[in-house]
Amino acid sequence: MRKTQVAIVGAGPAGLLLSHLLHLEGIASVVIESRSRAEIEATIRAGVLEQGTVDLLTKSGVGGRMQREGAVHEGIILRFAGASHRIALTELTGRAITVYAQHEVIKDLVKARLDAGGEILFEVRDVALEGLDSSFPKVNFLWKNEKQQIQADFVAGCDGFHGISRPTIPLHRRTEFKRNYPFGWFGILVEAPSATDELIYAHHERGFALVSTRSPQIQRLYFQCDPADDVKNWPDARIWEELHARLGGADGWKVTEGRVFQKGIIAMRSFVVEPMRHGRLFLAGDAAHIVPPTGAKGLNLAVNDVKVLSEALSSFYRGKNEELLNAYSATALKRVWRAQHFSSWMTSMLHRFHDDTPFQHRLQLAELDYVVNSRAKALTLAESYVG
Ligand code: FAD
Ligand code: DHB
Numbered sequence: 001m002r003k004t005q006v007a008i009v010g011a012g013p014a015g016l017l018l019s020h021l022l023h024l025e026g027i028a029s030v031v032i033e034s035r036s037r038a039e040i041e042a043t044i045r046a047g048v049l050e051q052g053t054v055d056l057l058t059k060s061g062v063g064g065r066m067q068r069e070g071a072v073h074e075g076i077i078l079r080f081a082g083a084s085h086r087i088a089l090t091e092l093t094g095r096a097i098t099v100y101a102q103h104e105v106i107k108d109l110v111k112a113r114l115d116a117g118g119e120i121l122f123e124v125r126d127v128a129l130e131g132l133d134s135s136f137p138k139v140n141f142l143w144k145n146e147k148q149q150i151q152a153d154f155v156a157g158c159d160g161f162h163g164i165s166r167p168t169i170p171l172h173r174r175t176e177f178k179r180n181y182p183f184g185w186f187g188i189l190v191e192a193p194s195a196t197d198e199l200i201y202a203h204h205e206r207g208f209a210l211v212s213t214r215s216p217q218i219q220r221l222y223f224q225c226d227p228a229d230d231v232k233n234w235p236d237a238r239i240w241e242e243l244h245a246r247l248g249g250a251d252g253w254k255v256t257e258g259r260v261f262q263k264g265i266i267a268m269r270s271f272v273v274e275p276m277r278h279g280r281l282f283l284a285g286d287a288a289h290i291v292p293p294t295g296a297k298g299l300n301l302a303v304n305d306v307k308v309l310s311e312a313l314s315s316f317y318r319g320k321n322e323e324l325l326n327a328y329s330a331t332a333l334k335r336v337w338r339a340q341h342f343s344s345w346m347t348s349m350l351h352r353f354h355d356d357t358p359f360q361h362r363l364q365l366a367e368l369d370y371v372v373n374s375r376a377k378a379l380t381l382a383e384s385y386v387g
Contacts, residue, residue, distance in 0.1 A: 004029055009129075014285030069100065072096050077196065127140070184227030185210075201350055288305070
Protein backbone atom coordinates (compact mmCIF):
# COMPACT_ATOMS: atom_id res chain seq x y z
CA MET A 1 0.00 0.00 0.00
CA ARG A 2 1.23 3.45 -0.92
CA LYS A 3 0.21 6.71 0.69
CA THR A 4 0.33 10.06 -1.02
CA GLN A 5 -1.52 13.36 -1.04
CA VAL A 6 -2.91 13.27 -4.58
CA ALA A 7 -3.35 10.08 -6.61
CA ILE A 8 -3.36 10.90 -10.32
CA VAL A 9 -4.90 8.50 -12.85
CA GLY A 10 -3.43 8.99 -16.35
CA ALA A 11 -0.07 10.29 -17.59
CA GLY A 12 -1.34 12.49 -20.40
CA PRO A 13 -0.59 16.21 -20.45
CA ALA A 14 -3.19 16.79 -17.68
CA GLY A 15 -1.91 14.17 -15.23
CA LEU A 16 1.80 14.83 -15.76
CA LEU A 17 1.53 18.61 -15.59
CA LEU A 18 -0.66 18.39 -12.48
CA SER A 19 1.94 16.19 -10.79
CA HIS A 20 4.69 18.64 -11.78
CA LEU A 21 2.80 21.75 -10.58
CA LEU A 22 1.91 20.06 -7.27
CA HIS A 23 5.54 19.08 -6.78
CA LEU A 24 6.55 22.74 -7.15
CA GLU A 25 4.10 23.51 -4.33
CA GLY A 26 5.56 20.76 -2.14
CA ILE A 27 2.55 18.47 -2.61
CA ALA A 28 3.22 14.76 -3.14
CA SER A 29 1.51 12.73 -5.85
CA VAL A 30 1.71 9.34 -7.55
CA VAL A 31 0.76 9.01 -11.24
CA ILE A 32 -0.53 5.71 -12.61
CA GLU A 33 -0.73 5.10 -16.37
CA SER A 34 -2.12 2.13 -18.30
CA ARG A 35 0.33 2.42 -21.21
CA SER A 36 4.13 2.19 -21.34
CA ARG A 37 6.45 5.19 -21.26
CA ALA A 38 7.52 4.46 -24.86
CA GLU A 39 3.88 4.43 -25.99
CA ILE A 40 2.82 7.71 -24.37
CA GLU A 41 5.97 9.38 -25.69
CA ALA A 42 5.21 8.27 -29.26
CA THR A 43 1.46 8.94 -29.59
CA ILE A 44 0.89 11.61 -32.23
CA ARG A 45 -1.79 14.12 -31.22
CA ALA A 46 -2.02 17.86 -30.78
CA GLY A 47 0.41 20.48 -31.98
CA VAL A 48 -0.84 23.96 -31.14
CA LEU A 49 -0.02 25.52 -27.77
CA GLU A 50 -1.74 28.73 -26.71
CA GLN A 51 0.36 31.54 -25.30
CA GLY A 52 -0.99 30.81 -21.80
CA THR A 53 0.10 27.16 -22.09
CA VAL A 54 3.56 28.19 -23.28
CA ASP A 55 3.86 30.71 -20.44
CA LEU A 56 2.85 28.14 -17.80
CA LEU A 57 5.27 25.48 -19.12
CA THR A 58 8.06 28.06 -19.19
CA LYS A 59 7.31 29.54 -15.76
CA SER A 60 7.18 26.08 -14.19
CA GLY A 61 10.59 25.16 -15.61
CA VAL A 62 9.64 22.62 -18.29
CA GLY A 63 9.70 24.94 -21.31
CA GLY A 64 13.39 24.84 -22.27
CA ARG A 65 13.21 22.48 -25.23
CA MET A 66 9.86 23.94 -26.34
CA GLN A 67 11.49 27.41 -26.44
CA ARG A 68 14.33 26.05 -28.59
CA GLU A 69 12.46 23.66 -30.87
CA GLY A 70 8.88 24.99 -30.98
CA ALA A 71 7.87 27.37 -33.74
CA VAL A 72 6.14 30.62 -32.81
CA HIS A 73 3.36 31.53 -35.26
CA GLU A 74 1.94 35.03 -35.41
CA GLY A 75 -0.86 34.29 -37.84
CA ILE A 76 -2.95 31.59 -39.49
CA ILE A 77 -4.37 31.33 -42.99
CA LEU A 78 -7.99 30.77 -43.89
CA ARG A 79 -8.18 29.40 -47.42
CA PHE A 80 -11.44 29.27 -49.34
CA ALA A 81 -12.69 29.75 -52.89
CA GLY A 82 -9.14 29.03 -54.02
CA ALA A 83 -7.46 31.97 -52.25
CA SER A 84 -5.59 32.46 -48.94
CA HIS A 85 -6.44 35.10 -46.33
CA ARG A 86 -4.28 35.78 -43.30
CA ILE A 87 -5.61 36.27 -39.77
CA ALA A 88 -2.89 38.33 -38.07
CA LEU A 89 -3.12 36.79 -34.60
CA THR A 90 -0.35 38.82 -32.98
CA GLU A 91 -1.20 42.10 -34.64
CA LEU A 92 -4.79 41.70 -33.48
CA THR A 93 -4.24 40.33 -29.98
CA GLY A 94 -0.60 40.86 -29.00
CA ARG A 95 -0.34 37.10 -28.47
CA ALA A 96 0.97 34.17 -30.53
CA ILE A 97 0.71 30.38 -30.66
CA THR A 98 3.55 27.87 -30.58
CA VAL A 99 3.60 24.73 -32.69
CA TYR A 100 5.24 22.01 -30.57
CA ALA A 101 3.98 18.44 -30.61
CA GLN A 102 2.03 17.08 -27.65
CA HIS A 103 4.28 14.02 -27.37
CA GLU A 104 7.28 16.34 -27.00
CA VAL A 105 5.48 18.06 -24.09
CA ILE A 106 4.88 14.57 -22.65
CA LYS A 107 8.61 13.70 -22.96
CA ASP A 108 9.59 16.95 -21.22
CA LEU A 109 7.11 16.38 -18.37
CA VAL A 110 8.00 12.70 -17.82
CA LYS A 111 11.66 13.61 -17.66
CA ALA A 112 11.03 16.48 -15.23
CA ARG A 113 8.98 14.25 -12.92
CA LEU A 114 11.46 11.38 -12.93
CA ASP A 115 14.48 13.69 -12.50
CA ALA A 116 12.76 15.17 -9.45
CA GLY A 117 12.21 11.71 -7.96
CA GLY A 118 8.51 11.68 -8.89
CA GLU A 119 6.65 8.39 -9.05
CA ILE A 120 4.97 7.35 -12.31
CA LEU A 121 3.80 3.74 -12.48
CA PHE A 122 3.46 2.64 -16.11
CA GLU A 123 1.47 -0.29 -17.51
CA VAL A 124 -0.99 -0.56 -14.64
CA ARG A 125 -4.23 -2.54 -15.17
CA ASP A 126 -7.73 -2.90 -13.72
CA VAL A 127 -7.79 0.53 -12.08
CA ALA A 128 -10.75 1.05 -9.70
CA LEU A 129 -11.59 4.01 -7.44
CA GLU A 130 -13.04 3.54 -3.96
CA GLY A 131 -14.33 5.75 -1.13
CA LEU A 132 -14.64 8.94 -3.20
CA ASP A 133 -17.32 10.24 -0.84
CA SER A 134 -14.98 9.86 2.16
CA SER A 135 -11.85 11.81 3.16
CA PHE A 136 -9.73 8.74 2.41
CA PRO A 137 -10.24 7.79 -1.24
CA LYS A 138 -8.33 4.78 -2.56
CA VAL A 139 -7.10 3.70 -5.97
CA ASN A 140 -6.82 -0.06 -6.54
CA PHE A 141 -4.97 -1.56 -9.51
CA LEU A 142 -2.68 -4.28 -10.76
CA TRP A 143 0.99 -3.47 -11.38
CA LYS A 144 3.56 -6.03 -12.43
CA ASN A 145 0.84 -8.64 -11.80
CA GLU A 146 0.48 -7.64 -8.16
CA LYS A 147 -2.46 -5.98 -6.46
CA GLN A 148 -1.67 -2.41 -5.43
CA GLN A 149 -3.47 0.28 -3.49
CA ILE A 150 -2.85 4.01 -3.18
CA GLN A 151 -4.43 5.87 -0.28
CA ALA A 152 -4.65 9.60 -0.88
CA ASP A 153 -6.43 12.75 0.21
CA PHE A 154 -7.64 13.40 -3.33
CA VAL A 155 -7.88 11.59 -6.66
CA ALA A 156 -7.35 13.43 -9.95
CA GLY A 157 -9.07 11.71 -12.87
CA CYS A 158 -6.80 12.65 -15.79
CA ASP A 159 -7.38 9.44 -17.74
CA GLY A 160 -8.79 10.87 -20.95
CA PHE A 161 -12.13 10.33 -22.66
CA HIS A 162 -12.02 6.50 -22.42
CA GLY A 163 -10.73 6.34 -18.83
CA ILE A 164 -12.46 4.90 -15.75
CA SER A 165 -12.68 8.04 -13.58
CA ARG A 166 -15.71 9.67 -15.16
CA PRO A 167 -17.79 6.44 -15.38
CA THR A 168 -17.06 5.84 -11.67
CA ILE A 169 -19.27 8.84 -10.83
CA PRO A 170 -22.82 7.50 -10.29
CA LEU A 171 -25.09 8.35 -13.22
CA HIS A 172 -27.47 10.39 -11.07
CA ARG A 173 -24.59 12.59 -9.89
CA ARG A 174 -23.46 13.71 -13.36
CA THR A 175 -24.94 15.26 -16.49
CA GLU A 176 -23.36 14.69 -19.89
CA PHE A 177 -23.70 17.00 -22.87
CA LYS A 178 -22.64 15.62 -26.23
CA ARG A 179 -22.66 16.03 -29.99
CA ASN A 180 -21.13 13.60 -32.47
CA TYR A 181 -20.06 14.84 -35.87
CA PRO A 182 -20.79 12.81 -39.01
CA PHE A 183 -17.15 13.16 -40.09
CA GLY A 184 -13.62 12.58 -38.84
CA TRP A 185 -10.11 13.76 -39.70
CA PHE A 186 -7.59 11.75 -41.67
CA GLY A 187 -4.17 12.78 -40.30
CA ILE A 188 -0.78 12.15 -41.87
CA LEU A 189 2.84 12.94 -41.08
CA VAL A 190 4.98 13.71 -44.10
CA GLU A 191 8.69 14.04 -44.64
CA ALA A 192 8.82 17.20 -46.75
CA PRO A 193 9.60 20.87 -46.31
CA SER A 194 6.49 22.93 -45.74
CA ALA A 195 5.16 25.17 -48.48
CA THR A 196 3.71 27.58 -45.94
CA ASP A 197 5.07 29.46 -42.92
CA GLU A 198 1.68 29.46 -41.18
CA LEU A 199 -1.08 26.92 -40.56
CA ILE A 200 -3.70 26.75 -43.30
CA TYR A 201 -7.34 25.99 -42.47
CA ALA A 202 -9.03 25.27 -45.80
CA HIS A 203 -12.73 25.22 -46.68
CA HIS A 204 -13.60 23.30 -49.86
CA GLU A 205 -16.68 21.70 -51.32
CA ARG A 206 -14.95 18.30 -51.08
CA GLY A 207 -14.41 18.96 -47.35
CA PHE A 208 -12.07 20.61 -44.86
CA ALA A 209 -8.25 20.35 -45.00
CA LEU A 210 -5.54 21.57 -42.61
CA VAL A 211 -1.83 22.12 -43.23
CA SER A 212 0.24 22.16 -40.06
CA THR A 213 3.85 21.43 -39.29
CA ARG A 214 6.09 19.65 -36.83
CA SER A 215 9.53 20.86 -37.93
CA PRO A 216 11.09 22.41 -41.03
CA GLN A 217 11.35 18.88 -42.45
CA ILE A 218 8.06 17.36 -41.21
CA GLN A 219 4.57 18.43 -42.16
CA ARG A 220 1.36 17.47 -40.35
CA LEU A 221 -1.67 17.38 -42.66
CA TYR A 222 -5.32 16.58 -42.03
CA PHE A 223 -8.40 16.29 -44.23
CA GLN A 224 -12.04 15.68 -43.38
CA CYS A 225 -13.11 12.08 -43.99
CA ASP A 226 -15.74 9.48 -43.14
CA PRO A 227 -15.01 8.47 -39.51
CA ALA A 228 -15.80 4.83 -40.41
CA ASP A 229 -13.28 4.82 -43.29
CA ASP A 230 -10.10 2.73 -43.11
CA VAL A 231 -6.55 4.00 -43.70
CA LYS A 232 -6.10 0.96 -45.96
CA ASN A 233 -8.45 2.62 -48.45
CA TRP A 234 -6.04 5.53 -48.75
CA PRO A 235 -2.84 4.73 -50.64
CA ASP A 236 -0.49 7.72 -50.77
CA ALA A 237 -1.45 8.67 -54.34
CA ARG A 238 -5.12 9.00 -53.35
CA ILE A 239 -4.23 11.12 -50.30
CA TRP A 240 -2.22 13.57 -52.40
CA GLU A 241 -4.93 13.75 -55.05
CA GLU A 242 -7.47 14.67 -52.37
CA LEU A 243 -5.20 17.22 -50.69
CA HIS A 244 -4.35 18.90 -54.00
CA ALA A 245 -8.03 19.07 -54.88
CA ARG A 246 -8.95 20.71 -51.56
CA LEU A 247 -5.93 22.99 -51.20
CA GLY A 248 -5.30 24.06 -54.79
CA GLY A 249 -6.53 27.31 -56.26
CA ALA A 250 -6.15 30.00 -58.86
CA ASP A 251 -3.15 31.49 -57.01
CA GLY A 252 -1.18 28.31 -57.81
CA TRP A 253 -0.27 27.51 -54.17
CA LYS A 254 0.44 23.80 -53.73
CA VAL A 255 1.07 21.54 -50.77
CA THR A 256 4.52 19.87 -50.95
CA GLU A 257 4.42 16.10 -51.40
CA GLY A 258 6.78 13.78 -49.54
CA ARG A 259 7.08 10.39 -47.88
CA VAL A 260 3.99 9.68 -45.76
CA PHE A 261 5.18 7.87 -42.63
CA GLN A 262 2.12 7.92 -40.41
CA LYS A 263 -1.62 7.71 -41.13
CA GLY A 264 -4.62 7.69 -38.80
CA ILE A 265 -8.33 8.54 -38.59
CA ILE A 266 -9.69 10.62 -35.71
CA ALA A 267 -13.37 10.72 -34.70
CA MET A 268 -14.83 14.12 -33.86
CA ARG A 269 -17.11 14.89 -30.96
CA SER A 270 -18.07 17.57 -28.49
CA PHE A 271 -18.59 16.39 -24.92
CA VAL A 272 -18.84 17.90 -21.43
CA VAL A 273 -19.61 16.30 -18.08
CA GLU A 274 -20.94 18.41 -15.21
CA PRO A 275 -19.84 18.81 -12.51
CA MET A 276 -16.13 18.02 -12.93
CA ARG A 277 -16.00 16.83 -9.33
CA HIS A 278 -17.49 14.01 -7.30
CA GLY A 279 -16.55 14.03 -3.61
CA ARG A 280 -12.76 13.73 -3.48
CA LEU A 281 -12.46 12.97 -7.23
CA PHE A 282 -11.59 15.86 -9.53
CA LEU A 283 -11.74 15.36 -13.31
CA ALA A 284 -9.35 17.24 -15.59
CA GLY A 285 -8.73 17.32 -19.36
CA ASP A 286 -10.32 14.91 -21.83
CA ALA A 287 -11.76 12.87 -18.94
CA ALA A 288 -14.24 15.73 -18.48
CA HIS A 289 -14.55 17.26 -21.95
CA ILE A 290 -13.77 16.77 -25.62
CA VAL A 291 -13.78 19.41 -28.33
CA PRO A 292 -13.53 18.82 -32.07
CA PRO A 293 -9.88 19.60 -33.00
CA THR A 294 -10.68 22.45 -35.43
CA GLY A 295 -10.04 25.08 -32.76
CA ALA A 296 -6.87 23.35 -31.41
CA LYS A 297 -8.24 23.65 -27.88
CA GLY A 298 -8.15 20.16 -26.26
CA LEU A 299 -4.63 20.15 -24.89
CA ASN A 300 -4.88 23.79 -23.85
CA LEU A 301 -8.08 23.13 -21.91
CA ALA A 302 -6.40 20.21 -20.12
CA VAL A 303 -3.58 22.58 -19.13
CA ASN A 304 -6.04 25.19 -17.89
CA ASP A 305 -7.91 22.61 -15.78
CA VAL A 306 -4.78 21.45 -13.98
CA LYS A 307 -3.60 25.01 -13.44
CA VAL A 308 -6.89 25.79 -11.67
CA LEU A 309 -6.84 22.44 -9.82
CA SER A 310 -3.23 22.75 -8.63
CA GLU A 311 -3.94 26.24 -7.28
CA ALA A 312 -7.03 24.93 -5.46
CA LEU A 313 -5.15 21.97 -3.95
CA SER A 314 -2.28 24.18 -2.94
CA SER A 315 -4.68 26.60 -1.23
CA PHE A 316 -6.23 23.62 0.60
CA TYR A 317 -2.89 22.34 1.89
CA ARG A 318 -1.61 25.78 2.85
CA GLY A 319 -4.63 26.92 4.84
CA LYS A 320 -7.11 24.03 4.94
CA ASN A 321 -9.20 26.33 2.81
CA GLU A 322 -11.66 24.46 0.58
CA GLU A 323 -13.06 27.50 -1.19
CA LEU A 324 -11.06 27.08 -4.39
CA LEU A 325 -11.65 23.32 -4.44
CA ASN A 326 -15.38 23.97 -4.15
CA ALA A 327 -15.15 26.48 -7.00
CA TYR A 328 -12.99 24.21 -9.23
CA SER A 329 -15.73 22.73 -11.37
CA ALA A 330 -17.51 26.02 -12.05
CA THR A 331 -14.23 27.86 -12.73
CA ALA A 332 -12.96 25.22 -15.17
CA LEU A 333 -16.33 24.79 -16.90
CA LYS A 334 -16.56 28.47 -17.76
CA ARG A 335 -13.46 28.17 -19.93
CA VAL A 336 -14.57 24.75 -21.22
CA TRP A 337 -17.88 26.07 -22.58
CA ARG A 338 -16.17 29.04 -24.23
CA ALA A 339 -13.81 26.63 -25.97
CA GLN A 340 -16.75 24.38 -26.88
CA HIS A 341 -18.45 27.32 -28.53
CA PHE A 342 -15.34 28.35 -30.46
CA SER A 343 -14.51 24.80 -31.57
CA SER A 344 -18.07 24.19 -32.68
CA TRP A 345 -18.12 27.49 -34.59
CA MET A 346 -14.82 26.77 -36.39
CA THR A 347 -15.98 23.23 -37.18
CA SER A 348 -19.32 24.28 -38.63
CA MET A 349 -17.80 27.13 -40.64
CA LEU A 350 -15.08 25.00 -42.25
CA HIS A 351 -16.49 21.47 -42.72
CA ARG A 352 -18.85 19.95 -45.20
CA PHE A 353 -21.93 18.39 -43.62
CA HIS A 354 -23.79 15.45 -45.22
CA ASP A 355 -27.01 17.40 -45.48
CA ASP A 356 -25.35 20.56 -46.81
CA THR A 357 -27.33 22.35 -49.46
CA PRO A 358 -25.77 24.76 -51.95
CA PHE A 359 -27.45 27.45 -49.85
CA GLN A 360 -25.55 26.39 -46.71
CA HIS A 361 -22.31 26.22 -48.67
CA ARG A 362 -22.85 29.84 -49.75
CA LEU A 363 -23.58 30.84 -46.14
CA GLN A 364 -20.23 29.33 -45.05
CA LEU A 365 -18.43 31.31 -47.75
CA ALA A 366 -20.24 34.49 -46.72
CA GLU A 367 -19.17 33.96 -43.11
CA LEU A 368 -15.55 33.27 -44.07
CA ASP A 369 -15.55 36.36 -46.25
CA TYR A 370 -16.87 38.37 -43.29
CA VAL A 371 -14.19 36.92 -40.95
CA VAL A 372 -11.30 37.87 -43.23
CA ASN A 373 -12.66 41.30 -44.16
CA SER A 374 -13.95 42.57 -40.83
CA ARG A 375 -11.44 43.48 -38.16
CA ALA A 376 -14.05 42.83 -35.46
CA LYS A 377 -14.82 39.34 -36.73
CA ALA A 378 -11.13 38.51 -37.31
CA LEU A 379 -10.40 39.70 -33.77
CA THR A 380 -13.12 37.41 -32.42
CA LEU A 381 -11.46 34.44 -34.10
CA ALA A 382 -7.93 35.49 -33.15
CA GLU A 383 -8.80 36.14 -29.50
CA SER A 384 -10.33 32.70 -29.06
CA TYR A 385 -7.62 30.95 -31.08
CA VAL A 386 -4.67 32.31 -29.10
CA GLY A 387 -6.57 31.71 -25.83
P1 FAD B 1 -4.95 12.12 -22.67
O1 FAD B 1 -3.91 12.75 -23.48
O2 FAD B 1 -5.96 11.26 -23.36
O3 FAD B 1 -4.25 11.28 -21.53
C1 FAD B 1 -4.93 10.33 -20.73
C2 FAD B 1 -3.95 9.26 -20.29
O4 FAD B 1 -4.61 8.37 -19.39
C3 FAD B 1 -3.47 8.40 -21.44
O5 FAD B 1 -2.07 8.32 -21.45
C4 FAD B 1 -4.13 7.04 -21.20
O6 FAD B 1 -3.31 5.96 -21.62
C5 FAD B 1 -4.28 7.04 -19.70
N1 FAD B 1 -5.37 6.17 -19.21
C6 FAD B 1 -6.58 5.93 -19.77
N2 FAD B 1 -7.29 5.10 -19.01
C7 FAD B 1 -6.53 4.81 -17.94
C8 FAD B 1 -6.73 4.00 -16.79
N3 FAD B 1 -7.88 3.33 -16.59
N4 FAD B 1 -5.74 3.92 -15.88
C9 FAD B 1 -4.58 4.62 -16.05
N5 FAD B 1 -4.34 5.39 -17.12
C10 FAD B 1 -5.31 5.49 -18.05
N6 FAD B 1 -5.54 19.88 -28.59
C11 FAD B 1 -4.97 21.10 -28.69
O7 FAD B 1 -5.00 21.85 -27.71
N7 FAD B 1 -4.34 21.55 -29.82
C12 FAD B 1 -4.29 20.78 -30.92
O8 FAD B 1 -3.68 21.20 -31.90
C13 FAD B 1 -4.93 19.49 -30.87
N8 FAD B 1 -4.89 18.67 -31.93
C14 FAD B 1 -5.32 17.39 -31.80
C15 FAD B 1 -5.17 16.56 -32.87
C16 FAD B 1 -5.56 15.25 -32.77
C17 FAD B 1 -5.34 14.38 -33.95
C18 FAD B 1 -6.15 14.76 -31.56
C19 FAD B 1 -6.58 13.32 -31.46
C20 FAD B 1 -6.30 15.58 -30.50
C21 FAD B 1 -5.90 16.90 -30.60
N9 FAD B 1 -6.03 17.77 -29.53
C22 FAD B 1 -5.53 19.03 -29.65
C23 FAD B 1 -6.59 17.30 -28.27
C24 FAD B 1 -5.54 16.85 -27.25
O9 FAD B 1 -4.69 15.90 -27.82
C25 FAD B 1 -6.21 16.28 -26.00
O10 FAD B 1 -7.19 17.19 -25.57
C26 FAD B 1 -5.20 16.00 -24.87
O11 FAD B 1 -4.47 14.84 -25.13
C27 FAD B 1 -5.90 15.85 -23.51
O12 FAD B 1 -4.97 15.48 -22.52
P2 FAD B 1 -5.38 14.61 -21.27
O13 FAD B 1 -4.18 14.48 -20.44
O14 FAD B 1 -6.62 15.14 -20.69
O15 FAD B 1 -5.82 13.20 -21.87
C1 DHB C 1 -2.88 20.69 -35.30
C2 DHB C 1 -4.01 20.10 -34.78
C3 DHB C 1 -5.18 20.82 -34.73
O1 DHB C 1 -6.29 20.28 -34.22
C4 DHB C 1 -5.24 22.13 -35.18
O2 DHB C 1 -6.40 22.82 -35.13
C5 DHB C 1 -4.10 22.71 -35.68
C6 DHB C 1 -2.90 21.99 -35.73
C7 DHB C 1 -1.63 19.90 -35.35
O3 DHB C 1 -1.67 18.71 -35.01
O4 DHB C 1 -0.60 20.46 -35.75
